[in-house]
Amino acid sequence: MNEFMRAALDEAKKGLREGGIPIGSVLVVDGVIVGRGHNRRVQQGSTIKHAEMDCLESAGRLRAATYRKSTLYSTLSPCDMCSGAVLLYGIPKVVIGENMNFKGPEEYVRDRGVDVTVLNDQECIELMSDFIEKNPGLWNEDIGQ
Amino acid sequence: MNEFMRAALDEAKKGLREGGIPIGSVLVVDGVIVGRGHNRRVQQGSTIKHAEMDCLESAGRLRAATYRKSTLYSTLSPCDMCSGAVLLYGIPKVVIGENMNFKGPEEYVRDRGVDVTVLNDQECIELMSDFIEKNPGLWNEDIGQ
Numbered sequence: 646m647n648e649f650m651r652a653a654l655d656e657a658k659k660g661l662r663e664g665g666i667p668i669g670s671v672l673v674v675d676g677v678i679v680g681r682g683h684n685r686r687v688q689q690g691s692t693i694k695h696a697e698m699d700c701l702e703s704a705g706r707l708r709a710a711t712y713r714k715s716t717l718y719s720t721l722s723p724c725d726m727c728s729g730a731v732l733l734y735g736i737p738k739v740v741i742g743e744n745m746n747f748k749g750p751e752e753y754v755r756d757r758g759v760d761v762t763v764l765n766d767q768e769c770i771e772l773m774s775d776f777i778e779k780n781p782g783l784w785n786e787d788i789g790q
Numbered sequence: 791m792n793e794f795m796r797a798a799l800d801e802a803k804k805g806l807r808e809g810g811i812p813i814g815s816v817l818v819v820d821g822v823i824v825g826r827g828h829n830r831r832v833q834q835g836s837t838i839k840h841a842e843m844d845c846l847e848s849a850g851r852l853r854a855a856t857y858r859k860s861t862l863y864s865t866l867s868p869c870d871m872c873s874g875a876v877l878l879y880g881i882p883k884v885v886i887g888e889n890m891n892f893k894g895p896e897e898y899v900r901d902r903g904v905d906v907t908v909l910n911d912q913e914c915i916e917l918m919s920d921f922i923e924k925n926p927g928l929w930n931e932d933i934g935q
Contacts, residue, residue, distance in 0.1 A: 686851070693838060693847045693875065702838045706831070709935055729874025730838065734934040753898075789879040790854055 646766060649673050650742055653718045656683040656696065657772060663688050666780075666787055667772050670700035670719040672736075674711055680704025686787055695787075696720070697727035701734070712736055720769045722749045724788060732757055742769030746777060747788060791911060794818050795887055798863040801828040801841065802917060808833050811925075811932055812917050815845035815864040817881075819856055825849025831932055840932075841865070842872035846879070857881055865914045867894045869933060877902055887914030891922060892933060 646654070649671055656669025660683035672680035682699025685691050694702075697719050707715075712734040717723075722744035723731065731739055731754060738760045744751065745765060755761050777784045791799070794816055801814025805828035817825035827844025830836050839847075842864050852860075857879040862868075867889035868876065876884055876899060883905045889896065890910060900906050922929045 690851060691847055692849070692851055692879075693843045698838045702836055704837070706835060706837055706931065709930070712934060725874040725877035726871065727874070729870040729872070729877075732870035732874075734837075785854070786851065789857060 646768070647718075647740070647764075649678065649716070649718045650720070650740060650764065650766065650769075652678055652681065653696075653720050653742065654769060654772070656681055656700075657720045657769075660684050660688075660696070661772070661776070666783065667776050668696040668719070668721045670696040670717065672700050672704045672715055672717055674707075674715045679707070679711075679715070684787065687783070693726070695724060695727050697723050698730060701730055707734075709735065716740060718742075721773055722747055722751060722763070723754075724749045728754045731759060738762075740764065742766050743773065745770050746773040791913070792863075792885070792909075794823065794861070794863045795865070795885065795909065795911065795914075797823055797826065798841075798865050798887065799914060799917070801826055801845075802865045802914075805829050805833075805841070806917070806921070811928065812921050813841040813864070813866045815841040815862065817845050817849045817860055817862055819852075819860045824852070824856075824860070829932065832928070838871070840869060840872050842868050843875060846875055852879075854880065861885060863887075866918055867892055867896060867908070868899075869894045873899045876904060883907075885909065887911050888918065890915050891918040 661667035666684040685694035716738040720742035806812035811829040830839035861883040865887035
Protein backbone atom coordinates (compact mmCIF):
# COMPACT_ATOMS: atom_id res chain seq x y z
CA MET A 646 0.00 0.00 0.00
CA ASN A 647 1.08 3.54 -0.86
CA GLU A 648 2.65 5.27 2.15
CA PHE A 649 0.06 8.06 2.15
CA MET A 650 -2.93 5.70 2.07
CA ARG A 651 -1.17 3.79 4.85
CA ALA A 652 -1.03 7.03 6.87
CA ALA A 653 -4.74 7.64 6.19
CA LEU A 654 -5.51 4.08 7.29
CA ASP A 655 -3.45 4.63 10.45
CA GLU A 656 -5.68 7.65 11.18
CA ALA A 657 -8.78 5.51 10.62
CA LYS A 658 -7.51 2.90 13.08
CA LYS A 659 -6.69 5.62 15.59
CA GLY A 660 -10.30 6.76 15.34
CA LEU A 661 -11.52 3.21 15.92
CA ARG A 662 -9.36 2.88 19.04
CA GLU A 663 -10.95 6.08 20.34
CA GLY A 664 -14.39 4.52 19.89
CA GLY A 665 -15.07 6.47 16.71
CA ILE A 666 -15.94 5.80 13.10
CA PRO A 667 -12.83 4.41 11.35
CA ILE A 668 -12.27 6.76 8.44
CA GLY A 669 -8.94 8.53 8.00
CA SER A 670 -7.43 11.12 5.69
CA VAL A 671 -4.17 12.89 4.95
CA LEU A 672 -3.32 15.91 2.79
CA VAL A 673 -0.06 15.72 0.86
CA VAL A 674 1.91 18.58 -0.70
CA ASP A 675 5.18 18.02 -2.56
CA GLY A 676 5.44 14.51 -1.16
CA VAL A 677 5.00 15.63 2.45
CA ILE A 678 1.98 15.07 4.71
CA VAL A 679 0.77 18.53 5.79
CA GLY A 680 -2.52 17.49 7.42
CA ARG A 681 -3.94 14.38 9.09
CA GLY A 682 -7.38 13.63 10.42
CA HIS A 683 -10.05 11.14 11.26
CA ASN A 684 -13.79 11.16 11.80
CA ARG A 685 -14.65 12.71 15.18
CA ARG A 686 -18.44 12.38 15.32
CA VAL A 687 -18.32 10.26 18.45
CA GLN A 688 -15.22 11.74 20.06
CA GLN A 689 -16.21 15.41 19.74
CA GLY A 690 -19.92 15.12 19.00
CA SER A 691 -19.12 16.88 15.73
CA THR A 692 -21.36 16.58 12.69
CA ILE A 693 -18.86 18.34 10.42
CA LYS A 694 -15.64 16.56 11.37
CA HIS A 695 -15.57 13.84 8.82
CA ALA A 696 -12.03 12.55 8.31
CA GLU A 697 -11.34 14.77 5.31
CA MET A 698 -12.64 17.88 7.11
CA ASP A 699 -10.61 17.13 10.23
CA CYS A 700 -7.57 16.66 7.98
CA LEU A 701 -8.14 19.94 6.11
CA GLU A 702 -8.59 21.82 9.39
CA SER A 703 -5.42 20.28 10.82
CA ALA A 704 -3.44 21.47 7.79
CA GLY A 705 -4.25 25.06 8.79
CA ARG A 706 -4.67 28.09 6.59
CA LEU A 707 -2.81 27.27 3.40
CA ARG A 708 -2.29 29.48 0.36
CA ALA A 709 -4.49 28.80 -2.67
CA ALA A 710 -1.34 27.90 -4.63
CA THR A 711 -0.52 25.23 -2.04
CA TYR A 712 -3.96 23.62 -2.26
CA ARG A 713 -3.56 23.65 -6.05
CA LYS A 714 -0.65 21.21 -5.84
CA SER A 715 -2.04 19.01 -3.08
CA THR A 716 -3.51 15.50 -3.01
CA LEU A 717 -6.17 14.40 -0.53
CA TYR A 718 -6.09 10.76 0.54
CA SER A 719 -9.13 9.24 2.23
CA THR A 720 -9.81 5.65 3.25
CA LEU A 721 -13.44 5.99 2.08
CA SER A 722 -15.09 7.77 -0.85
CA PRO A 723 -15.72 11.40 0.22
CA CYS A 724 -19.35 12.37 0.87
CA ASP A 725 -21.06 15.45 -0.57
CA MET A 726 -19.67 17.70 2.19
CA CYS A 727 -16.07 16.52 1.92
CA SER A 728 -16.21 16.50 -1.89
CA GLY A 729 -17.45 20.07 -1.67
CA ALA A 730 -14.44 21.00 0.47
CA VAL A 731 -12.17 19.54 -2.23
CA LEU A 732 -13.91 21.73 -4.81
CA LEU A 733 -13.85 24.85 -2.59
CA TYR A 734 -10.09 24.70 -2.16
CA GLY A 735 -9.33 23.53 -5.68
CA ILE A 736 -7.58 20.35 -4.58
CA PRO A 737 -6.73 18.75 -7.94
CA LYS A 738 -6.27 15.12 -6.92
CA VAL A 739 -8.12 12.74 -4.60
CA VAL A 740 -7.06 9.16 -3.86
CA ILE A 741 -9.78 6.98 -2.32
CA GLY A 742 -9.11 3.80 -0.36
CA GLU A 743 -12.44 2.25 -1.25
CA ASN A 744 -15.93 3.04 -2.52
CA MET A 745 -17.58 -0.33 -1.91
CA ASN A 746 -19.11 0.59 1.46
CA PHE A 747 -20.04 4.13 0.48
CA LYS A 748 -19.74 6.12 -2.72
CA GLY A 749 -19.85 9.91 -2.71
CA PRO A 750 -20.41 12.13 -5.77
CA GLU A 751 -17.24 10.94 -7.55
CA GLU A 752 -18.57 11.59 -11.06
CA TYR A 753 -19.59 15.15 -10.20
CA VAL A 754 -16.16 15.80 -8.68
CA ARG A 755 -14.50 14.41 -11.81
CA ASP A 756 -16.76 16.59 -13.97
CA ARG A 757 -15.51 19.60 -12.00
CA GLY A 758 -11.97 18.71 -13.06
CA VAL A 759 -10.60 16.69 -10.15
CA ASP A 760 -8.44 13.62 -10.77
CA VAL A 761 -10.14 10.90 -8.67
CA THR A 762 -8.47 7.52 -8.16
CA VAL A 763 -10.20 4.64 -6.39
CA LEU A 764 -7.97 1.87 -5.03
CA ASN A 765 -10.59 -0.44 -3.52
CA ASP A 766 -7.96 -1.68 -1.10
CA GLN A 767 -9.02 -4.81 0.78
CA GLU A 768 -7.84 -3.57 4.17
CA CYS A 769 -9.81 -0.32 3.81
CA ILE A 770 -12.90 -2.26 2.69
CA GLU A 771 -12.80 -4.69 5.59
CA LEU A 772 -12.17 -2.07 8.27
CA MET A 773 -15.26 -0.20 7.16
CA SER A 774 -17.55 -3.15 6.46
CA ASP A 775 -16.77 -4.64 9.88
CA PHE A 776 -17.58 -1.33 11.53
CA ILE A 777 -20.82 -0.82 9.62
CA GLU A 778 -21.98 -4.34 10.43
CA LYS A 779 -21.45 -3.72 14.14
CA ASN A 780 -22.65 -0.08 14.24
CA PRO A 781 -25.35 0.42 11.61
CA GLY A 782 -27.10 3.24 13.49
CA LEU A 783 -23.95 5.29 14.01
CA TRP A 784 -22.92 4.75 10.41
CA ASN A 785 -26.29 5.84 9.04
CA GLU A 786 -26.15 8.96 11.21
CA ASP A 787 -22.76 9.84 9.73
CA ILE A 788 -24.09 9.77 6.18
CA GLY A 789 -27.34 11.56 7.03
CA GLN A 790 -29.56 8.48 6.66
CA MET B 791 -36.48 41.08 7.35
CA ASN B 792 -37.53 37.55 8.32
CA GLU B 793 -36.65 36.81 11.96
CA PHE B 794 -34.39 33.89 11.02
CA MET B 795 -32.39 35.85 8.45
CA ARG B 796 -32.14 38.56 11.10
CA ALA B 797 -30.65 35.99 13.48
CA ALA B 798 -28.18 34.87 10.78
CA LEU B 799 -27.23 38.51 10.17
CA ASP B 800 -26.75 39.00 13.93
CA GLU B 801 -24.30 36.06 13.83
CA ALA B 802 -22.48 37.67 10.89
CA LYS B 803 -22.12 40.93 12.81
CA LYS B 804 -20.90 39.05 15.87
CA GLY B 805 -18.18 37.55 13.67
CA LEU B 806 -17.23 40.99 12.41
CA ARG B 807 -16.93 42.33 15.96
CA GLU B 808 -14.58 39.43 16.72
CA GLY B 809 -12.38 40.49 13.81
CA GLY B 810 -13.70 37.74 11.56
CA ILE B 811 -15.40 37.36 8.20
CA PRO B 812 -19.03 38.55 8.55
CA ILE B 813 -21.08 35.58 7.40
CA GLY B 814 -23.74 34.07 9.66
CA SER B 815 -26.11 31.15 9.61
CA VAL B 816 -28.92 29.55 11.59
CA LEU B 817 -30.66 26.18 11.33
CA VAL B 818 -34.40 26.18 11.97
CA VAL B 819 -36.64 23.21 12.82
CA ASP B 820 -40.37 23.58 13.40
CA GLY B 821 -40.01 27.35 13.69
CA VAL B 822 -37.27 27.15 16.32
CA ILE B 823 -33.57 28.00 15.89
CA VAL B 824 -31.63 24.82 16.80
CA GLY B 825 -28.16 25.92 15.62
CA ARG B 826 -26.31 29.21 15.14
CA GLY B 827 -22.91 29.95 13.72
CA HIS B 828 -20.56 32.32 11.99
CA ASN B 829 -17.36 32.09 10.01
CA ARG B 830 -14.39 31.37 12.30
CA ARG B 831 -11.44 31.37 9.91
CA VAL B 832 -9.74 34.23 11.73
CA GLN B 833 -10.96 33.51 15.25
CA GLN B 834 -10.06 29.80 15.32
CA GLY B 835 -7.71 29.54 12.33
CA SER B 836 -10.23 27.08 10.94
CA THR B 837 -10.50 26.38 7.22
CA ILE B 838 -13.68 24.34 7.63
CA LYS B 839 -15.71 26.60 9.90
CA HIS B 840 -17.64 28.57 7.39
CA ALA B 841 -20.80 30.02 8.95
CA GLU B 842 -23.02 27.17 7.78
CA MET B 843 -20.59 24.51 9.05
CA ASP B 844 -20.24 26.24 12.42
CA CYS B 845 -24.03 26.40 12.59
CA LEU B 846 -24.47 22.71 11.72
CA GLU B 847 -21.87 21.71 14.29
CA SER B 848 -23.53 23.86 16.96
CA ALA B 849 -26.85 22.10 16.32
CA GLY B 850 -25.26 18.86 17.47
CA ARG B 851 -26.05 15.31 16.37
CA LEU B 852 -29.59 15.46 15.01
CA ARG B 853 -31.72 12.61 13.71
CA ALA B 854 -32.03 12.27 9.94
CA ALA B 855 -35.76 12.93 10.29
CA THR B 856 -34.99 16.25 12.01
CA TYR B 857 -32.67 17.43 9.25
CA ARG B 858 -35.37 16.46 6.74
CA LYS B 859 -37.70 19.14 8.14
CA SER B 860 -35.08 21.83 8.69
CA THR B 861 -34.25 25.06 6.91
CA LEU B 862 -30.75 26.52 6.73
CA TYR B 863 -30.46 30.30 6.61
CA SER B 864 -27.21 31.90 5.53
CA THR B 865 -26.38 35.55 4.91
CA LEU B 866 -24.31 34.58 1.83
CA SER B 867 -24.75 31.96 -0.89
CA PRO B 868 -23.24 28.69 0.43
CA CYS B 869 -19.96 27.60 -1.17
CA ASP B 870 -19.27 24.09 -2.52
CA MET B 871 -18.37 22.77 0.95
CA CYS B 872 -21.41 24.17 2.75
CA SER B 873 -23.72 23.20 -0.11
CA GLY B 874 -22.30 19.70 0.17
CA ALA B 875 -23.14 19.64 3.88
CA VAL B 876 -26.73 20.58 2.99
CA LEU B 877 -26.85 17.63 0.57
CA LEU B 878 -25.19 15.22 3.03
CA TYR B 879 -27.79 15.84 5.69
CA GLY B 880 -30.72 16.11 3.31
CA ILE B 881 -31.68 19.62 4.41
CA PRO B 882 -34.62 20.38 2.11
CA LYS B 883 -34.66 24.16 2.20
CA VAL B 884 -31.99 26.87 2.09
CA VAL B 885 -32.67 30.61 2.40
CA ILE B 886 -29.83 32.84 1.21
CA GLY B 887 -29.39 36.47 2.26
CA GLU B 888 -27.55 37.41 -0.91
CA ASN B 889 -25.61 36.00 -3.84
CA MET B 890 -24.28 39.24 -5.33
CA ASN B 891 -20.88 39.09 -3.62
CA PHE B 892 -20.46 35.33 -4.01
CA LYS B 893 -22.53 32.62 -5.62
CA GLY B 894 -22.10 28.99 -4.72
CA PRO B 895 -23.40 26.01 -6.74
CA GLU B 896 -27.07 26.99 -6.31
CA GLU B 897 -28.23 25.34 -9.53
CA TYR B 898 -26.56 22.03 -8.65
CA VAL B 899 -28.15 22.13 -5.20
CA ARG B 900 -31.55 22.82 -6.77
CA ASP B 901 -30.98 19.94 -9.23
CA ARG B 902 -30.41 17.68 -6.21
CA GLY B 903 -33.87 18.59 -4.95
CA VAL B 904 -33.24 21.42 -2.49
CA ASP B 905 -35.59 24.42 -2.37
CA VAL B 906 -33.22 27.41 -2.62
CA THR B 907 -34.51 30.95 -2.05
CA VAL B 908 -32.33 34.02 -2.61
CA LEU B 909 -33.43 37.25 -0.89
CA ASN B 910 -30.67 39.59 -2.06
CA ASP B 911 -31.25 41.66 1.04
CA GLN B 912 -29.55 45.05 0.93
CA GLU B 913 -28.17 44.86 4.47
CA CYS B 914 -26.58 41.44 3.79
CA ILE B 915 -25.11 42.71 0.51
CA GLU B 916 -23.58 45.83 2.05
CA LEU B 917 -22.11 44.06 5.08
CA MET B 918 -20.27 41.66 2.77
CA SER B 919 -19.25 44.12 0.05
CA ASP B 920 -17.80 46.51 2.65
CA PHE B 921 -15.82 43.67 4.19
CA ILE B 922 -14.51 42.38 0.86
CA GLU B 923 -13.43 45.87 -0.20
CA LYS B 924 -11.42 46.26 3.01
CA ASN B 925 -10.10 42.68 3.25
CA PRO B 926 -9.66 41.25 -0.25
CA GLY B 927 -6.87 38.85 0.72
CA LEU B 928 -8.75 37.33 3.62
CA TRP B 929 -11.88 37.01 1.54
CA ASN B 930 -10.06 35.31 -1.33
CA GLU B 931 -8.50 32.87 1.14
CA ASP B 932 -11.94 31.96 2.46
CA ILE B 933 -13.19 30.99 -0.99
CA GLY B 934 -10.00 29.17 -2.00
CA GLN B 935 -8.82 31.84 -4.43
